[in-house]
Amino acid sequence: MAEYITGLTEELHKLGLRMIQESLESMDRMLQKSPVRLKHWVVEAHESKQLITSLGAVTYRKTLFTNKETGHSEYLLDRILGLGRNERLTEDAQARMLKEAVQTSCRRGGVLQRQASKS
Incomplete structure (x- = not known):
């Protein structure tokens, strides 16, 4: 049973992780196709990025846009997600x-306290 649960x-x-990757890439594709975005921004390049989440590392593709004006x-x-320029760690991972x-x-403090009381 334990092996089954570990595998699951x-x-x-x-x-x-796949769901996070797919949803991020789907949002990026929506931005690429957005008529509102087309008025002000052009596609410049595509890049892979790795984000560390509480589930683990997620690698996804994102698009660099350049403002026409x-x-x-x-x-x-990144702007929509609230990620800073070089941010690689999500808030849930930080927490x-x-x-x-x-x-x-706390565990280490408890161990040290028990060791001190035995002395």
Whole structure:
């Protein structure tokens, strides 16, 4: 039973990562086809990006757009997602890391306290 649950958990993680990848790439395709976007932005290039999420690393393709009036280039998908220019870690991944750090510190503190009381 344990082997079955472990295998199922791994498959669910993979499925979750694929779903995230597909939804990000779908949003990017919508931006590429958007009539509103066509008025102000042109497609410049495509690039792969890796994001670290609480489920794991997700690699997806995104599009660099250039503004017709200003010449400014931007990944519109990143803007919509609220991701900074070089941001690689999602908020949920940051929260999970902080939670783990606190739990690890508390466990270590408890171990050190028990060791000190035995001395």
